Amino acid sequence: MKVDAPVVVRALRLTHAGMVWEQVARAFWPLAALAAVVFAAFWLGLISSLPAAVLPWLLGAAVLALVVAAVRGGLRFGRVGEAAALARVDATLPGRPLSALRDQAALGGEGALWQAHQAQMRARAEAARAVAPDAGLNRRDPLALRLAAMVALVMALIFGGAGNLGQGLSAVAATFRPPASQMPDIATGPSWEGWAEPPAYTRRPTIYLNALPEGEVLELPKGSAVSFRLYGEGAGVTQDIGPAQGNEAQAPAFEAMQSGVIEVAGRRFDVTVLPDAAPRIRPGDAPTRRADGRLVQDFTADDDHGVVAGSAGIELDLASVPRTFGLAIDPEPREPIALELPMPNGARKEVQAQLVQDLARHPWANLPVTVRLSVLDGIDQEGLSEPMQTILPGRRFFDPLAAALIEMRRDLLWSRENARRSAEILRAVTWQPEGYVDQPLYLQLRAGVGVLEAGPLTPEARDKLAEALWQAAIQLEDGGLADALEAMKQAQEKLSEAIRNGASPDEIQRLMDELKEATDNYTRMLAEQGQPDPADRFTQNQQSQVVTGDMIQQMMDEIQRLMNEGRMAEAQQLLEQFNRMMENLQVTQGQSGGQGQQGQGQEGNQSMNRLADTLREQQRLSDEAFREMQEQFGQGGQQGSQDLAERQGQLREELGQQQGLMPGQGSEQGDAARQSLDEAGRSMDQAEQALREGDMSGALERQADAIQSMREGMRALGDMLGQGQRGAEGPDGQQPGQEGQQPGGQAGQAMRDGENGLPYDRRAQRDPLGRQLSGNGNTITDGDPLAEGIDPARRARDLLDEIRRRSGERTRPEDERDYLGRLLDRF
Template sequence: MGGPDPLRVRRAVELTRVGMWWEELARAFWPLGVVLALSLTAIAFGGAEALSSGGLLWFMALVVLALLATGYRGFRRFRKPSRDAALGRVDATLPGRPLSALRDHVAIGAEDDGTVALWQAHLTRMRNEANAARMVIPDAKLRWRDPVALRLVGLAAIVMTLLFAPSGRFGQGIAALGATFRPAPVAPSTLENAPSWEGWAEPPSYTRRPTIYLNALPEAQALELPKGSKLSFRLYGEGAGVTQDIGAAVSGGDPAAPEFIAERDGLVEVGGRQFPITVVPDAAPTVQPVVAADRRADGRFVQPFAAADDNGVVSGSAVIALDLSTIDRRFGLSVAPEPREPVRIELPLPATGSRKDIRGQLASDLSRHPWANLPVTVALEVVDGIDQKGSSPAVRMMLPGRRFFDPLAASLIEVRRDLLWSRENASRSAQVLRAVSWQPDGFMDPALAEGLRGAIGTLEAGPLTEEARNKLAQVLWDAAVALEDGGLADALERMQQAQERLSEAIRNGASPDEIQRLMDELREATDAYTDMLAQQGQDPSEKFDRSPQQGQQITGDQIQKMMDEIQRLMNEGRMAEAQELLDQFNRMMQNMRVTQGQGGSGEGRQRPMNRLADTLREQQKLADEAMRQMQDQYGQFQPDGQNGQGSEQSQGLADRQRELREDLGRQRGLMPGRGTPEGDQARRSLDDAGRAMEEAEQALREGDPSGAMERQAQAIQDMRDGMRALGEMTARNQQQGQDGQPQQGQQDGGPDGPSSEGNGPRGLAENYRDQPQLDPLGRSTEGNGGSITTGDQLAEGGDPSRRARDLQDEIRRRSGERERPEDERDYLDRLLDNF
């Protein structure tokens, strides 16, 4: 059998010896460690600062004596552990002490063979036992030498110091100990070089200006201080004084520290120096409306304003009061109105930054206020830091509010207005409600009729309390909104209602914003109706007949063209022509009947892809113009007076962005492929594009061209994704047609299905099926490698900027490969520099 492992035995002995060193140090110097721990803890918790100079000296003396005593004790008791002692400790843990046995020799019988054999067997067993040598765990047995556990007190003190002692206090304590041995400074025999005074000029806090140290100013420098600034001085020595004529002194002050308030121009003299003071009075703030308040279709009151103050505006508000002298006092307004306090709306001010020159926009929803759509006066007020007020002249206007064009809804809103005007109109309002709810069968919802009867009973029950009046006004408002917004189950009736409300708005001279809202409602109702027909498997274009005598049909695309023409006429102010076209549209709806499509249906189905491509091109042009505007705004010098022009340009771009978004929404409503995965994907992509366009429009209106560019880029990518999905749908339908399967166009296109002339989805992708394939860098795989694009870059599936990024990443990867030739890597680095 083999002998013992020398390396294992040596490692066990050395580790045991290290443990014995620790035992000896712990036994000898544990009192020294306790004294050091308690001393450091006292210093870390501010004990040195709490003692006087004499007490600090005694403390240091005691600590030094304790350290010397415990250190001397430790050196006397310390015994250096030897290797033999470590070997013996390891050997004592093994059975038979094999390490000692291996060093023994045979004393008697060395010539006897039997004795020699027995001795060899004994050595073999001892070698095997020596292989089990392990380090002996040290044990200083301090529990016997420290029965009261002082060592644990020192350990706890160190832990508390590390966890809870204030940061920096230890350094302060050491500095205090060092200061006890530092010689006291010798006082100078003269104070000729020291200042005999100090002075400060502190502007009022609302000005946010810094305090001025007067001693640091050059000789004879004049000071301009805001009115109300405080000048304070500190006088040193005998005979020093301050003379001034700028304002009254602060009463009750220390004669050695006089203070004055700057109220007028004057001169301050102190310590042989003079300070000419110019007091700048605080100017009153100013505020004015930038443009007339905007009436929005949703009834929100929007008022752009500009305010300024030399030290900053603190608060502001818009005060709206009823202009009783200009109201047409007829019908429910003939009685005296109940008194109401003017409406006060806080102006939105920036939370951070300077408020010296503010341009903002006040927006508030006052559509439910009793004065909505009545003449009012609007005055803007602002206040500065010393409560000076500035106001704009009162402007007369009609308080914006939501307008209702449904006759029944408009009558309910008028009754609500009369009740809020005065509760004396209760009996008159009850009569009006009885009139509008007379014989409601056939034209009024039963639930609404029942609610109106309850309102009539409340009005006729007796004196109307203010709380009951307000609850009734809320009920009438909710009913009118439900009537105005439609809430009709039949999509065709909703479309007819929207057309009638739009015609009524044009005849009543509604604002452009209100007309636009109603036009949008008509578009939404038409889209909802065509969507319902498409879900039922019918062709929406076959539901419209221009003339029952001639049987002339109108396709879905022509319906959209008619609505576009109505929109254009209204934008140009040609309301009579728009009304005539609306009447024609109304006659079409009245003469609706199912007819078979003839000619042009293929063109109507083929056109959506072309129109989508046109919209994509227009969006790209708009993004390019937004980029040029951002370059003009941030990359070039703008002379004074150009900001207004830039704002007008942004508003123009925002209007164009809104038109593109509306056009995209119309195209989505007439898109084929409903119910197919590709068609649904195309619609989702166009929805995402519409939301991105809306966010881009908002960014342009807020003067953020960079944010608008980001959202426009997202809209372009979403539109490309939608066109790609339509192309995939067309390719699949073509493949099905070649294999003899029914085409998607036969499902969407009506009974006859698509013709061979491009009807159905095959015609939708006519311009895209012959496009050559591209490699990852955008190059054609059909031989024209020198061409990067294939004609119309807006219709391509890939993103050129993404391909450029991929190419840049590939160049960067290759330039980092060190095994490539140095000339090639230098060339690649030059390419990256060009990027």
């Protein structure tokens, strides 16, 4: 009877396959092990390291072993029949049902007993399962040579490489080449490899000298490392371009310091060493002083490869010091001031930055000094600026007693020989202190007299006394204002730290409440004084920052809103801007009527100007994105997109900060302007995401939406400012106290001129993108396209028509016409 149950057929097939594998493994495992060992030797580079005399014999033995193993395996391999598979499966079943089902009854084949027997055997056959193969390699390979060969193969695949295989095959092929005497026409020079690696700071790639075309001049930056690897005997390198590095005969290396020639194995390289120019640094105007007494120094630096570091050195200009009173004696030696210049991340070929440092407590504060800036490049070449003579910025004190204490402090730090003179002055200022010096301060000053008259003054005691005099002068000058300022700064630092560390919302809200309370306290004390910070009085020739209480509250509300929305990075940046603003704060109170409206107009004009700058920057960024898309055709580069995405994100954050400072909150036009700028911010965020994903076309669309939304926001802001100015006009149409000033304000009038002024065909001639063909094209007046713009659809049609016109000009280069054709296919 035929066995055709599916489970039985499957078991027989799998068992048959396993038995075939057993035959292959038993017959050819020596061949597989030998092949794995030979491959591992080639892949690990062992063959190329063998002596040339041994290699032919070893190769012949390996080939012979492989042939013997293959013949032996072929002789031992036997064909496996289906009957053998059936017998193996049948042996695992009770009563061998598979064989029983194949039997034929001699008598009574149709009887009930035989049918019952067959049914019983079929039931047992249903339990048939495939038998696992067993090649018995443990008995045939007791030394586990097959496992050793497998380990060698795995190690070769992990640690070897195709280069080793190529070298091994080359070494084998070399054993079959005829002797050199039989090949007189073939050159037999030694092989070599060479590399020229420019210094890392130049950001140039390494040059493979073997790939350099014959006769081409090798141009290298000064300080490049040139190295060779020689293969074989009798080869050498001669050069006259720089000192040698190392003393390995087979791996000569040297540094390129001058132009010359390199010769190796008959190959000549003419080398031109490019000089590395020293960096340059140019300071801006003389150092200025901020309201908090900090030094501010602008500078620009550049280098042909990049500036690495920079510093500022400040020395006392002793010849210019007025040698009177405590400065009459010679000063104690003091090290020059060394400040590290801030350097941006990334490329530093051109650096424009600002040094800000608090030197108000330095002994040379408010004394003549010499300032000199320096920068270094990658090979430690130094660039120096011209020395500048200036007064070291420091805080000024206007309270008489505070000024006297600061002068004594300066004299003590100038020289400890001034101790007796300072003690006499302290005795004079503390004589009859009633109504003039508070009791706690009187006790501190009398203690200082005791220190000065106790004997020789040590440097440690001098520094401690100088700090006490500084604190006393600050207390006299500012009263409780200094404490309020310090409390506000601490609250700002705590909130910034909490945002950076991802604190809980409850903790951030608590710290925000503390900052609001400290800020209110500080501004209230400023207002009670009725004057700005006394440290600001000396900067009357500088433009001060006037901030109203409403502006401070709006900025705090904007920080709160950003934190509530989870935009912690933007909140952190706006908080830092708030901190900088409060450092130079002046608070104005009691403005009403025309003055209040004038202040609003000033705020509005400032907001309009900042928005105009942001709009111009967005337009510039969009133009760069368009050029990047052009350059990416056929290249697939993404680095430029990532840089543009970073700039787009910064621009979006700046727009968010400007929204928090906009006037007109609660008015119809002000809310409309904020809504338009919100839409612009969302479009900028989408453009940033598209740039990060390399979707330049999508980024351009989102940037265009952002530009349009910003224009609408500026229109609404201009209308609001125009209404505010018209409401402040007098009977003669002029604002009170401002003769001849036109109603509507400059910003509002500019927006109306762009909206209702000259028609398009009478405006300045523009290119298809709507930009003026002459002038700077950045003004927000007389219908500038940055503020108003022509119809976007019309501009797109003009641009498409221009592309079609240029693509049809046969006089243009073929590459340009092909590119224009691709643009037409894409758009």
